[in-house]
Amino acid sequence: MHDPESSAAPASAEAPASSPSARSRAVALRATLGSAAAFGGLALAYPQAGAASLAAFAALMVVVHWPRARRRTALRGAGPEAPRLWPDQGMKTVIDALGEPVFLVDRDFMLRYRNASALEAFGNMALGDPVSLRLRSPELIAAMELCQRSGEAGEVVLDERRPTDRTWLVTIAPVRAPRGERPRFFLLKFRDRTAETRVERMRTDFVANASHELRTPLASLSGFIETLQGPARDDEVARERFLAIMREQASRMSRLIDDLLSLSRIEMKRHLPDTARADLVRVFDKVADQMRPLAEEHGVSLEYERPERPLRIVGDEDELLQVFANLVENACKYGADGKRIVLKLEAVGGRQVSSVEAGVQDFGPGIAPEHVPRLTERFYRVDVGSSRAMRGTGLGLSIVRNILLRHRSRLVVRSTLGIGSTFSARFPLVRDDMAANGEREGKTKA
Numbered sequence: 154m155h156d157p158e159s160s161a162a163p164a165s166a167e168a169p170a171s172s173p174s175a176r177s178r179a180v181a182l183r184a185t186l187g188s189a190a191a192f193g194g195l196a197l198a199y200p201q202a203g204a205a206s207l208a209a210f211a212a213l214m215v216v217v218h219w220p221r222a223r224r225r226t227a228l229r230g231a232g233p234e235a236p237r238l239w240p241d242q243g244m245k246t247v248i249d250a251l252g253e254p255v256f257l258v259d260r261d262f263m264l265r266y267r268n269a270s271a272l273e274a275f276g277n278m279a280l281g282d283p284v285s286l287r288l289r290s291p292e293l294i295a296a297m298e299l300c301q302r303s304g305e306a307g308e309v310v311l312d313e314r315r316p317t318d319r320t321w322l323v324t325i326a327p328v329r330a331p332r333g334e335r336p337r338f339f340l341l342k343f344r345d346r347t348a349e350t351r352v353e354r355m356r357t358d359f360v361a362n363a364s365h366e367l368r369t370p371l372a373s374l375s376g377f378i379e380t381l382q383g384p385a386r387d388d389e390v391a392r393e394r395f396l397a398i399m400r401e402q403a404s405r406m407s408r409l410i411d412d413l414l415s416l417s418r419i420e421m422k423r424h425l426p427d428t429a430r431a432d433l434v435r436v437f438d439k440v441a442d443q444m445r446p447l448a449e450e451h452g453v454s455l456e457y458e459r460p461e462r463p464l465r466i467v468g469d470e471d472e473l474l475q476v477f478a479n480l481v482e483n484a485c486k487y488g489a490d491g492k493r494i495v496l497k498l499e500a501v502g503g504r505q506v507s508s509v510e511a512g513v514q515d516f517g518p519g520i521a522p523e524h525v526p527r528l529t530e531r532f533y534r535v536d537v538g539s540s541r542a543m544r545g546t547g548l549g550l551s552i553v554r555n556i557l558l559r560h561r562s563r564l565v566v567r568s569t570l571g572i573g574s575t576f577s578a579r580f581p582l583v584r585d586d587m588a589a590n591g592e593r594e595g596k597t598k599a
C-alpha cells in the first residue's frame with residue numbers, strides 16, 4: 154500500500170554520494186578544514202590575536218554545522234515518533250457510530266478508513282487507494298484541495314449516474330491535528346439528497362408545465378381578440394366562428410385550473426389517512442349513473458355487474474367517485490373503439506376474503522408498454538394531440554394516483570395493444586364486511 158510520508162525518511166538517510174545531503178557534507182568538511190588551517194595560521198603568525206581567531210573559528214563552525222545538525226535531529230525524530238499515518242481507534246469508533254457514509258482520507262486523498270454505510274453506498278473501495286478512483290468528480294477533488302489548503306471545512310454536491318442516479322451533499326472537514334500542526338486527515342461525510350433533488354426537480358418541472366399548458370390557450374385567446382378588433386372587425390361569420398373557438402380555449406383553461414386545484418388539495422392531505430367508511434358498491438352505482446350519458450355520447454355500452462352486498466372500505470366516498478369517474482371518462486375518451494366498458498368490483502382473497510379489487514376495463518387500442526409506467530406523471534400524455542382533442546389536461550391519472558395513495562392503495566394498469574386496458578386498485582375491506590363476504594364465498598362454494 155502506498156504510504157507517501159513514511160517513504161521520505163529512508164530515502165534521505167541512505168542518500169547516494171551525489172545527493173544534496175552528501176554534497177552539503179563535503180562542503181561543510183571543506184569549510185571546516187579550510188577555516189581551521191586559515192585561523193590556525195593566523196594564530197601562529199599573530200599570537201596576540203590568538204583568542205580572537207579562536208572565537209571567529211567557533212562562530213564560523215556554528216554557522217556551517219548548525220543547520221545540518223538540526224536536519225539530522227529532525228530525521229531522527231521521523232523514526233519511532235513519526236506522525237501516525239493511520240487513524241487511531243478513537244477516530245474509527247466515532248466514524249463507525251455515524252449513520253451516514255463517511256470516509257477518512259489522508260493529505261494525498263488516499264482512503265484510510267470508511268464506515269459500514271460508506272461500504273454499502275460506494276462498494277468495497279480498497280484502503281490506501283485514492284478516493285478519486287471511485288468518485289471521479291472534479292468538483293469533489295477541487296473541494297478537497299481547497300479544504301487541504303485553507304484548513305476550512307467545505308461542501309460540494311456530488312451527482313452519481315452509475316449504478317443509479319444519486320445526489321450526495323459531501324461535507325469535507327479537516328480533522329484537527331495536535332499542537333497546531335497541519336491536519337493529517339480529512340473527513341468526507343455524505344448526505345443522500347436524491348429524494349430532495351427529485352422533489353425540487355419535479356416542482357420546477359411542474360411549474361414550467363403548468364405555465365406552458367396555460368399559456369397556449371391564452372396565446373390563442375389573445376390572437377383571436379386582436380383579429381376581432383382588427384381585420385375581422387366587421388366579419389360577422391368569422392366573429393361567430395372565432396368566439397366559439399375562444400369559448401373552447403377559455404373552458405380549457407378553466408378545466409386546467411380546476412384540475413390543478415384538485416391535485417394540490419389532494420396532495421396536501423395525501424399524508425392524512427382517512428378514517429371515514431365508504432361502500433364501493435354505492436360508489437360504483439353513482440359512477441355508472443353519472444357516466445352513462447358520456448358513454449352513450451361516445452357510442453360505448455357501460456356494463457356493471459353489481460355485487461349484492463356492500464363492500465365497505467376505509468375511505469372518502471367523493472374522492473373514490475372522482476377516481477372511478479375519471480377512469481371511466483378516460484375509457485370513453487381513449488377506448489371508445491372497443492364499444493364496451495366494464496366496471497369490475499371483485500372481493501378477493503379466497504375463503505378469507507380480505508380485500509376488494511375495483512377496476513375499469515375497456516377494449517380500445519391499448520397502451521404501448523413503454524408509456525404505462527409514466528401515465529400517472531403530471532401532464533404525461535401518450536398522444537398530446539388526441540388528449541387535447543378529447544379535452545384532456547394530462548392531470549387526470551395523476552389525481553387518481555394521489556387519491557389512491559391517500560387510501561393506501563395504488564393504480565395498477567394492465568394493457569395490451571389492440572386488446573384494451575384495465576385500470577384497477579385494491580383496497581382492504583373493513584372487518585365486518587370481511588366476515589360477511591367470507592361467509593358468502595363459503596356458501597357459494599359449498
Ligand code: ADP
Pocket residue numbers: 483484487488515517519520528533534535536540541544545546547548549550551574
Ligand atoms: P388526459 O387528461 O390527457 O386524459 P390522463 O392523466 O387522464 O390525462 O391520462 C394520461 C394519458 O393516458 C392520456 O393522455 C392517454 O394518452 C392515456 N390513457 C389514459 N387512459 C387510457 C385508456 N383507457 N386507453 C388508452 N390510453 C389511455
